[in-house]
Amino acid sequence: MEKLIITVAGVGAETTKDAQPALPVSAQEIGEAAAACREAGASMFHLHVRDAAGNPTQAKEVFAAAIEEIRKRSDIIIQTSTGGAMGMTADERLQPLELNPEMASLTTGTANFGDDVFFNDTALMSEFYQRMQAKGVRPEFEIFEAGQIDNALKLVKKYGPAGPLMHWDFVLGVPGSMSGEPRNLVFLVDQLPPGSTWTTTGIGRWHMPITMASLALGGNVRLGFEDNIFYHKGVLAESNAQLVARVARLAKEWDRDCATPDEARAILKLSPYDK
Ligand code: KMH
Ligand code: ZN
Numbered sequence: 603m604e605k606l607i608i609t610v611a612g613v614g615a616e617t618t619k620d621a622q623p624a625l626p627v628s629a630q631e632i633g634e635a636a637a638a639c640r641e642a643g644a645s646m647f648h649l650h651v652r653d654a655a656g657n658p659t660q661a662k663e664v665f666a667a668a669i670e671e672i673r674k675r676s677d678i679i680i681q682t683s684t685g686g687a688m689g690m691t692a693d694e695r696l697q698p699l700e701l702n703p704e705m706a707s708l709t710t711g712t713a714n715f716g717d718d719v720f721f722n723d724t725a726l727m728s729e730f731y732q733r734m735q736a737k738g739v740r741p742e743f744e745i746f747e748a749g750q751i752d753n754a755l756k757l758v759k760k761y762g763p764a765g766p767l768m769h770w771d772f773v774l775g776v777p778g779s780m781s782g783e784p785r786n787l788v789f790l791v792d793q794l795p796p797g798s799t800w801t802t803t804g805i806g807r808w809h810m811p812i813t814m815a816s817l818a819l820g821g822n823v824r825l826g827f828e829d830n831i832f833y834h835k836g837v838l839a840e841s842n843a844q845l846v847a848r849v850a851r852l853a854k855e856w857d858r859d860c861a862t863p864d865e866a867r868a869i870l871k872l873s874p875y876d877k
Contacts, residue, residue, distance in 0.1 A: 609823070634671075
């Protein structure tokens with residue numbers, strides 16, 4: 603098995619400090635959290651940022667400040683979000699691409715998201731995909747519903763590839779979208795084109811079942827306060843790094859070491875990190 607790529611979705615757009623006091627929000631907190639996660643075994647950081655009031659923003663300058671603080675402390679792969687937060691316009695969501703991140707998330711279809719709708723119609727996803735292609739930013743296809751795989755494959759057919767392989771993240775357990783039953787993961791993984799790499803996100807109570815299913819199937823793992831704030835049922839995690847350390851430990855028990863960021867770059871066929 604390849605080494606394990608642990609991605610940390612450490613901030614998100616929906617989690618609040620009230621719900622999880624250890625949520626990193628300022629650029630410095632995000633930089634420190636990413637470094638601690640890297641130390642614990644993570645090789646990628648899925649990045650959302652917050653404004654001075656702690657609200658989600660896609661402002662380029664706020665992303666730039668967080669990226670600077672991460673880069674001061676670690677070589678972790680930075681994957682900026684283009685999902686942003688509910689109700690943001692496409693132009694707002696696209697802003698971090700101007701910073702030429704190594705990777706960015708891309709959801710290829712609309713999905714129910716609790717009582718809201720995470721809007722990604724064909725025009726929006728085509729524009730986001732082509733912008734990433736033009737800039738050489740590798741997409742991570744964030745899949746909440748099965749048809750979103752087909753939509754991503756249609757983008758590649760219509761516009762050509764956006765890199766040497768397709769990297770996927772199955773986000774399972776968002777209320778209103780596909781649940782985190784392991785059978786859903788098996789069904790989704792079965793549909794991927796050859797050469798794909800993939801990771802999983804189990805939301806809330808699905809964090810551990812999906813993590814274990816992913817490890818059993820040879821996939822990778824995403825975790826962090828965007829997706830789940832608890833360590834045990836009803837017990838808050840102390841930090842994002844604590845969640846990373848548990849998965850790194852479990853994988854090691856199965857003889858699977860964590861990839862360093864450079865090893866993850868090699869697995870994902872990203873360009874080497876230019877220090
Ligand atoms: N905040 C969610 C509405 C992404 O980052 O690409 C969408 C999201 C997906 O977090
Ligand atoms: Zn996100």
